[in-house]
Amino acid sequence: MALFGRRKKRQEEAEEPVVEVQKLPDPPAPTINGMRSMADHRDYLLSLVEPLPPFGQNLLEAQGLALCEDIVSTIELPGFDNSSMDGYAVRCADVAEAAEDNPIDLPVAGEIAAGDGDIPQLAVGTAVKIMTGAPIPDGADAVIPYEGTNRGTDRVRIMVSATPGLHIRRRGEDIAAGTLLMNDGDQLGPRNIGLLAGVGIDKVLARPRPRVVVLSTGSELVQPGSPLTGGGQVYDSNSYLLAAAAKAAGALVYRVGLVSDDREEIKQTISDQMVRADLIVSSGGVSQGDYDLVKSVMPELGLTDFCQVAMQPGKPQGFGLIGEDDEERVPMIMVPGNPVSAFVSFEAFVRPVIRKLMGVEPYVRPTERAFTTHVIRSVKNKTQLARALVTTDPGGRRTVELVGGHGSHLLGDLSKANALILLGPDVETVTAGQPIAYWPLNDG
Amino acid sequence: MALFGRRKKRQEEAEEPVVEVQKLPDPPAPTINGMRSMADHRDYLLSLVEPLPPFGQNLLEAQGLALCEDIVSTIELPGFDNSSMDGYAVRCADVAEAAEDNPIDLPVAGEIAAGDGDIPQLAVGTAVKIMTGAPIPDGADAVIPYEGTNRGTDRVRIMVSATPGLHIRRRGEDIAAGTLLMNDGDQLGPRNIGLLAGVGIDKVLARPRPRVVVLSTGSELVQPGSPLTGGGQVYDSNSYLLAAAAKAAGALVYRVGLVSDDREEIKQTISDQMVRADLIVSSGGVSQGDYDLVKSVMPELGLTDFCQVAMQPGKPQGFGLIGEDDEERVPMIMVPGNPVSAFVSFEAFVRPVIRKLMGVEPYVRPTERAFTTHVIRSVKNKTQLARALVTTDPGGRRTVELVGGHGSHLLGDLSKANALILLGPDVETVTAGQPIAYWPLNDG
Numbered sequence: 001m002a003l004f005g006r007r008k009k010r011q012e013e014a015e016e017p018v019v020e021v022q023k024l025p026d027p028p029a030p031t032i033n034g035m036r037s038m039a040d041h042r043d044y045l046l047s048l049v050e051p052l053p054p055f056g057q058n059l060l061e062a063q064g065l066a067l068c069e070d071i072v073s074t075i076e077l078p079g080f081d082n083s084s085m086d087g088y089a090v091r092c093a094d095v096a097e098a099a100e101d102n103p104i105d106l107p108v109a110g111e112i113a114a115g116d117g118d119i120p121q122l123a124v125g126t127a128v129k130i131m132t133g134a135p136i137p138d139g140a141d142a143v144i145p146y147e148g149t150n151r152g153t154d155r156v157r158i159m160v161s162a163t164p165g166l167h168i169r170r171r172g173e174d175i176a177a178g179t180l181l182m183n184d185g186d187q188l189g190p191r192n193i194g195l196l197a198g199v200g201i202d203k204v205l206a207r208p209r210p211r212v213v214v215l216s217t218g219s220e221l222v223q224p225g226s227p228l229t230g231g232g233q234v235y236d237s238n239s240y241l242l243a244a245a246a247k248a249a250g251a252l253v254y255r256v257g258l259v260s261d262d263r264e265e266i267k268q269t270i271s272d273q274m275v276r277a278d279l280i281v282s283s284g285g286v287s288q289g290d291y292d293l294v295k296s297v298m299p300e301l302g303l304t305d306f307c308q309v310a311m312q313p314g315k316p317q318g319f320g321l322i323g324e325d326d327e328e329r330v331p332m333i334m335v336p337g338n339p340v341s342a343f344v345s346f347e348a349f350v351r352p353v354i355r356k357l358m359g360v361e362p363y364v365r366p367t368e369r370a371f372t373t374h375v376i377r378s379v380k381n382k383t384q385l386a387r388a389l390v391t392t393d394p395g396g397r398r399t400v401e402l403v404g405g406h407g408s409h410l411l412g413d414l415s416k417a418n419a420l421i422l423l424g425p426d427v428e429t430v431t432a433g434q435p436i437a438y439w440p441l442n443d444g
Numbered sequence: 445m446a447l448f449g450r451r452k453k454r455q456e457e458a459e460e461p462v463v464e465v466q467k468l469p470d471p472p473a474p475t476i477n478g479m480r481s482m483a484d485h486r487d488y489l490l491s492l493v494e495p496l497p498p499f500g501q502n503l504l505e506a507q508g509l510a511l512c513e514d515i516v517s518t519i520e521l522p523g524f525d526n527s528s529m530d531g532y533a534v535r536c537a538d539v540a541e542a543a544e545d546n547p548i549d550l551p552v553a554g555e556i557a558a559g560d561g562d563i564p565q566l567a568v569g570t571a572v573k574i575m576t577g578a579p580i581p582d583g584a585d586a587v588i589p590y591e592g593t594n595r596g597t598d599r600v601r602i603m604v605s606a607t608p609g610l611h612i613r614r615r616g617e618d619i620a621a622g623t624l625l626m627n628d629g630d631q632l633g634p635r636n637i638g639l640l641a642g643v644g645i646d647k648v649l650a651r652p653r654p655r656v657v658v659l660s661t662g663s664e665l666v667q668p669g670s671p672l673t674g675g676g677q678v679y680d681s682n683s684y685l686l687a688a689a690a691k692a693a694g695a696l697v698y699r700v701g702l703v704s705d706d707r708e709e710i711k712q713t714i715s716d717q718m719v720r721a722d723l724i725v726s727s728g729g730v731s732q733g734d735y736d737l738v739k740s741v742m743p744e745l746g747l748t749d750f751c752q753v754a755m756q757p758g759k760p761q762g763f764g765l766i767g768e769d770d771e772e773r774v775p776m777i778m779v780p781g782n783p784v785s786a787f788v789s790f791e792a793f794v795r796p797v798i799r800k801l802m803g804v805e806p807y808v809r810p811t812e813r814a815f816t817t818h819v820i821r822s823v824k825n826k827t828q829l830a831r832a833l834v835t836t837d838p839g840g841r842r843t844v845e846l847v848g849g850h851g852s853h854l855l856g857d858l859s860k861a862n863a864l865i866l867l868g869p870d871v872e873t874v875t876a877g878q879p880i881a882y883w884p885l886n887d888g
Contacts, residue, residue, distance in 0.1 A: 059668070060699060063688050077855060080675060086732055113735050115664030115705075117675030131735055133664060133781070135676045146732065175856045190692050191859040191885070194685025194783055198855045202669030220559030220577060224503070225646030231524060231561030232579045241638025244507050248634050255504060261559075288530055288590065291557050291575055337577070339638055369840065396813065398840060411521060411642045412619045415635040441635070 024048065024303045024321065032425050033381040035310035042349055042364065044305075045319055049331050051359035052278060054207045059196055062188050064250055065206040066359040071182040073199040076172035081136040082114075085167045088127040088149060089140035092162050103150075103157045112137065127156050136168055143167035175199060187360050210278040210357035212251040214243040215269065217284040217294055218337055219261040237411060238283040238342045242335075245346050246281065249354045261285065266297050274323055274330050278357055281350055284337030286318040294318065294334050302329060310425055311383040313341035314348060339411045344385045347420060347439060367422060367437035370398035376430040378423040387417035390438060400438060417441065468492065468747045468765065476869050477825040479754035486793055486808065488749075489763055493775050495803035496722060498651045503640055506632050508694055509650040510803040515626040517643045520616035525580040526558075529611045532571040532593060533584035536606050547594075547601045556581065571600050580612055587611035619643060631804050654722040654801035656695040658687040659713065661728040661738055662781055663705040681855060682727040682786045686779075689790050690725065693798045705729065710741050718767055718774050722801055725794055728781030730762040738762065738778050746773060754869055756826040757785035758792060783855045788829045791864060791883060811866060811881035814842035820874040822867040831861035832882060844882060861885065 025048070028040040036044075054068035083089065090106065098104040106127040112119055114133035122128055122139035130136070130143060142162035150157040175181070181195060182188075188196075188206065196204065221236040222228055228235070236258045243255040254276060259269050266285075273280060285294030286306060295318060298304050302322035309317050318334030333353060335345035352363040370390045378384040387403045387410075400421060404413025419438040423430065430436055469492070472484040480488075498512035527533065534550065542548040550571040556563055558577035566572055566583035574580070574587060586606035594601040619625070625639060626632075632640075632650065640648065665680040666672055672679070680702045687699040698720060703713050710729075717724060729738030730750060739762060742748050746766035753761050762778030777797060779789035796807040814834050822828040831847045831854075844865060848857025863882040867874065874880055 059684060060687055060691075063691060075672075079672065079678065082676075112676075113664075113705075114662055114678075115674075115676050117677070119675065132731060133662075133678065174854045179856070181856075181859075189859075190685060190688035191787065191861075193688040194681045194787065195855045195859040197668045197684035198679050198681030198783060200666075200668050200670075200672070200679045202667070218558055218577075220557075222644075223646070224641045224644050226644075228519075228523065228644070230559075231563065232526075232556075232559050233561070234523065234558075234577065235642050235644045237638045237642030240503060240641035241634060243504055244634035244637040247504075247507060261557075287576060339642060343635065343638065396840065396842060410618045411635075411639045412623070412625075415625075415633075415639040417635075 022303055022326065024305050027305050027307065032310035035308045035315070035381075037425070038309055038311045038348055038383045041307065041309045041317060042352055045331075045333065045349055045353055046356055046363060048319070048321065049279075049353055049356055052207045052210060052357050054205045054359075056203050057206050057208075059193055059202050059204060062204050062206040063190070063193060065188055065209065067182055067184055067186050067188065067204055067206055068359065069205045070180060070184050071196065071201065071204070073175050073177060073179045073181055075199050076177050077175035077198060078169050078171055078173070081171050082133050082169050083130045083136060083143045083167060084132060084169050085143055085145040086132050087130060087143045087145040087167065088156050088158070089122060089130045089136055089143050090127045090158065090162065091122065091124065091140060092142050092164050094125055095144065095158050095161050098158045098161045100159050103159045105155050105157050108152060108154055108156050127158070129156075141165065141168070185359060185361060207357075207359040209250055209252040210354055211254065211276055212246045212354065213254045213256055213273045213277040213280045214239050214246060215256040215273075215280070215282050216258045216337070217261060217266060217282055218258070219291075221258040223258060237339050238337065241339060241343055242281055242283060242346055242350070245343065246350065246354060249351050250358050250360065251279075251354050261291050261293050263293055263297050266293055267301060270298070270301055270322060270332070277330050279353060280322065280330060280332040281346075282332065282334045283342045286334045286336055287316045298322070298332070298334065302332070306334075310381060311344070311348065311385060312379050313338060314345045314385070315382075317345065317349065340387070340414050343414060344420065347441075348385070365439045368398070368440055369435045369437055370400035370419075372430055372432055372434050372436055373399050373401045374432050376402060376421070376423065376436070378427045378429070380428050381425050383425055384423040384427075385420045386423070387413050388419045388421045388438060389417060390419040390440065400436065466747055466770065468749050471749050471751065476754035479752045479759070479825075481869070482753055482755045482792055482827045485751065485753045485761060486796055489777065489793055489797055490800055490807060492763070492765065493723075493797055493800055496651045496654060496801050498649045498803075500647050501650050501652075503637055503646050503648060506648050506650040507634070507637060509632055509653065511626055511628055511630050511632065511648055511650055512803065513649040514624060514628050515640065515645065515648070517619050517621060517623045517625055519643050520621050521619035521642060522613050522615055522617070525615050526577050526613050527574045527580060527587045527611060528576060528613050529587055529589040530576050531574060531587045531589040531611065532600050532602070533566060533574045533580055533587050534571045534602070534606065535566065535568065535584060536586050536608050536610075538569055539588065539602050539605050542602045542605045544603050547603045549599050549601050552596060552598055552600050571602070573600075585609065585612070629803060629805060651801075651803040653694055653696040654798055655698065655720055656690045656798065657698045657700055657717045657721040657724045658683050658690060659700040659717075659724075659726050660702045660781070661705060661710060661726055662702070663735075665702040667702060681783050682781065685783060685787055686725055686727060686790055686794070689787065690794065690798060693795050694802050694804065695723075695798050705735050705737050707737055707741050710737055711745060714742070714745055714766060714776070721774050723797060724766065724774060724776040725790075726776065726778045727786045730778045730780055731760045742766070742776070742778065746776075754826045755788070755792065756823055756828050757782060758789045758829070759826075761789065761793065784831070784858050787858060788864065792829070809883045812842070812884055813879045813881055814844035814863075816874055816876055816878050816880055817843050817845045818876050820846060820865070820867065820880070822871045822873070824872050825869050827869055828867040828871075829864045830867070831857050832863045832865045833861060834863045834882060834884065844880065
């Protein structure tokens with residue numbers, strides 16, 4: 001079953017429609033106090049999306065993207081023996097006795113610049129002027145740098161001896177032909193790009209950035225920059241927060257902004273956006289409130305799964321494969337509306353899905369470890385994700401302390417944190433000085 | 445003296461031309477064996493560029509950029525007392541005796557959704573249904589979540605008592621009006637963006653991404669993707685490497701590609717590119733070779749400084765403020781042509797200049813420390829920058845080992861490294877187990 005949407009519909013399927021009951025594969029059973037574990041939910045979402053199909057991209061445009069091929073060098077680097085200095089190519093035997101007090105004069109048979117081809121052989125008893133990067137002529141086995149000579153033009157006075165190979169970069173000493181340079185799945189950084197260009201590669205097969213559509217739902221929301229005109233109104237921070245986080249994770253983001261709690265508006269907006277989305281991320285409307293319309297409406301637009309995840313914050317979660325046609329469904333992650341819940345849900349579920357769409361492993365951010373500076377209390381039967389500040393002491397030891405309170409709405413504290421600590425469902429108290437796991441929040 | 449190029453020419457200067465000898469401020473004197481120290485050279489370049497002028501930018505477009513204003517919240521967050529749960533707003537006094545075995549029935553006087561304004565006062569002895577995020581009515585001092593009730597519509601049966609403030613988020617408890625949210629110079633990450641949106645801000649005064657033009661010089665260079673047609677030809681890797689590194693550092697990059705060793709072609713290309721450049725970065729042509737034309741040509745186009753820096757690799761360095769008009773000169777950094785020298789020069793000089801143009805401190809990447817696993821030999825009187833691999837052991841201790849050889853042309857090794865170690869001009873040997881400084885190479 002094709003669960004991801006950009007593939008072309010195959011002709012035979014159009015001709016032979018198969019009637020079947022469409023539903024998502026069975027979700028994992030609740031294992032923690034009637035709730036799904038955070039890891040189970042994440043793995044379920046990851047099982048329902050596939051990496052985007054790759055295509056040939058210009059090398060520089062593929063920066064940050066994942067390769068979808070092994071890359072083997074077809075050439076040697078350097079491609080020919082060449083000089084690593086400006087100076088004179090010589091035979092060592094001709095300058096074996098050369099010294100400051102015993103200079104040896106040689107006729108200069110010519111000059112070789114970087115880029116020159118068709119280099120004549122070096123005759124015995126002669127020197128040839130050579131520039132950095134220029135090919136070593138046959139017969140020469142060393143380069144005497146300018147500093148060891150009088151820089152002569154017709155004849156050169158050489159005042160130092162040389163050992164074979166001196167200041168010569170050997171053909172293939174950096175990269176041999178056939179060397180595996182990069183692997184399928186590797187992400188292209190600046191130095192990889194330099195390396196591939198250096199062996200003549202200007203295009204690579206890479207997966208594109210996922211196109212992520214972000215929207216917020218809720219009739220209480222007001223677009224930032226507009227005045228709050230009534231009681232109960234709140235600025236929409238989530239669509240900004242999630243759009244920026246998705247961009248930092250590597251996505252190409254379309255922020256649609258806010259949608260009110262109106263069934264038709266929600267349906268129309270989602271339907272309109274599907275055409276340009278590899279993933280839709282919404283916030284709000286997934287709890288058990290009477291106005292939580294996302295949860296109520298989305299089953300009409302596709303295959304959905306709403307559940308409670310044993311985590312705090314971020315308990316109510318929704319997922320869907322949206323669209324009528326099995327071949328063109330778009331994954332949608334529906335996170336709760338509190339800004340901190342939305343952000344934590346992004347880290348726990350959205351970011352891994354974006355990375356899987358990009359084909360960049362590991363999908364889940366690896367945890368790091370730091371030592372607590374004080375007692376931390378957690379909630380049994382839930383994975384607690386708390387905003388924290390990790391600092392490294394001069395000895396390289398990392399310590400962690402909580403930032404602010406546990407309230408899921410504290411945007412101010414969220415922006416001060418540089419880490420999310422993870423306390424598993426079995427943890428109730430962590431005493432001071434214990435190591436705990438955290439996700440560094442590198443915003444890039 | 446205005447050293448940076450995007451300011452408008454002032455009228456009075458156009459009317460009263462002042463004849464003066466144009467030259468760069470005196471460069472720092474050589475202090476190490478006739479060479480300039482790496483730090484002196486970097487500080488000199490930094491003294492010759494200024495941060496780009498800021499302008500008002502949409503919040504999401506300013507992601508990764510540096511603010512040029514302090515930002516103070518003009519509103520409180522939350523803006524009103526509101527419910528953190530779906531449930532019923534009550535007076536604690538009315539439910540003081542409520543328990544599983546002593547339920548208390550209250551008439552439901554209405555319903556408040558998120559976004560509702562003009563909320564009537566809660567009458568004594570009544571409850572009002574309330575959704576998460578909805579304003580708490582005057583008179584109510586707690587919220588009973590659905591789970592503690594029978595979810596009644598006309599009347600509700602309440603089976604738990606409450607303490608004042610239960611499940612109420614207090615007005616201003618996250619952000620008080622007047623709170624300083626961000627400082628001039630702060631870089632905008634996703635959570636900052638969420639915070640600013642949350643207090644209603646959709647535009648910020650921020651410095652733009654510098655427009656960096658990158659080109660390689662050398663007649664031996666061939667565009668990747670084209671065949672090598674003659675002996676002595678080499679693929680241009682530097683313009684790719686430097687373009688990608690500049691982009692990763694935050695710049696908007698125009699890769700011009702390669703320019704041959706032709707005086708007029710170099711002059712014409714640089715002149716053409718100035719109009720769209722906040723910084724020009726070239727590689728090649730700055731050594732003492734007879735074909736090092738950048739060094740020979742650029743003084744005709746502006747104020748230049750060519751010098752030897754006490755570092756390995758990267759000794760020959762060039763800088764210029766290019767252009768005839770004092771008010772419109774564009775800084776140009778000219779790095780050596782060997783790929784590893786070019787990359788090291790990028791890290792040492794170009795990246796700090798890009799960050800100063802962006803207004804992002806620290807301009808210079810802070811060093812981190814790791815312990816050597818083996819003896820490392822360095823070159824006296826030069827700062828050595830060597831490709832290295834830093835790994836963190838399970839105990840959190842970071843160790844470092846060299847990658848590959850010291851040759852400045854080893855592109856293959858460069859792409860395998862994740863750090864550049866820095867060994868100062870006084871260091872000749874580092875014994876195993878010693879801490880040394882390195883720059884992590886986070887490619888982003």
